[in-house]
Amino acid sequence: MEHIGLVRWTPARMRARLSDVIGVYKAAFLDVHEADPARAAIERTMHARRHAERRDLRAVAALLPDDRLIGFAYALPGQKGQWWHDVVCDALQPEDAAVWLSDCLEIVEFHVLPEFQGRGVGRELIRELLREAPQRTAALSALELPDSRARRLYASEGFVPLLSNFQFPGSWVEYAVLGKHLTATEPAQGEQPQSRGTAEPPTGRAQEANGRRVRAV
Numbered sequence: 001m002e003h004i005g006l007v008r009w010t011p012a013r014m015r016a017r018l019s020d021v022i023g024v025y026k027a028a029f030l031d032v033h034e035a036d037p038a039r040a041a042i043e044r045t046m047h048a049r050r051h052a053e054r055r056d057l058r059a060v061a062a063l064l065p066d067d068r069l070i071g072f073a074y075a076l077p078g079q080k081g082q083w084w085h086d087v088v089c090d091a092l093q094p095e096d097a098a099v100w101l102s103d104c105l106e107i108v109e110f111h112v113l114p115e116f117q118g119r120g121v122g123r124e125l126i127r128e129l130l131r132e133a134p135q136r137t138a139a140l141s142a143l144e145l146p147d148s149r150a151r152r153l154y155a156s157e158g159f160v161p162l163l164s165n166f167q168f169p170g171s172w173v174e175y176a177v178l179g180k181h182l183t184a185t186e187p188a189q190g191e192q193p194q195s196r197g198t199a200e201p202p203t204g205r206a207q208e209a210n211g212r213r214v215r216a217v
Helices: 011-016 016-031 037-051 082-091 094-101 121-130 149-156
Strands: 005-009 058-063 070-075 104-112 138-144 160-167 174-181 206-209 212-216
Touching: 005 011, 005 121, 011 016, 011 058, 016 037, 016 070, 016 104, 058 121, 070 121, 082 094, 082 104, 082 138, 082 160, 094 138, 104 121, 121 149, 138 149
Parallel strands: 005 212, 104 138
Antiparallel strands: 005 058, 058 070, 070 104, 138 174, 160 174, 206 212
């Protein structure tokens, strides 16, 4: 773990490393869960490229000393008119949608290469992604596999089911939609909570989080 660094990426940096991002996504998820991983990777590349054009994107990368990407997570503030946001809002009771999605950071993708799973990389990625997020809640969808490593991680980090055995339009795959109430700020391990803020960490400044260096590029 001491040789893996966390880096907060700007949208421009994510665009520059998009092929690496999709490579991790394919190895960690598409190769396992998609009938045609190559085709799915092409489709996900288009989505990710569009997401990386948004200035409000939050992204964190896990890198080896040689700059090899071994894991990543990125999220966007939920907005009416976004496909995932609207589908989940419609599926929830109105009062639940108001609580969970009216001011929500929606985690779009979160993956770690298989050979690095089970080593705490994913936990540090998601904590860093949520740290100092200004939204009241975070939400994501995960495969409906309650005993999977990913689901155990989400549960241990405070995510609770909002929808179970949910099928998105056009898919027979069952998902769970999970949500988490965020504290005033999601601190790095060992830090004390601070007041809510909207500022991103200053670009180029290194910070300590979970015992290792975190920088923004």
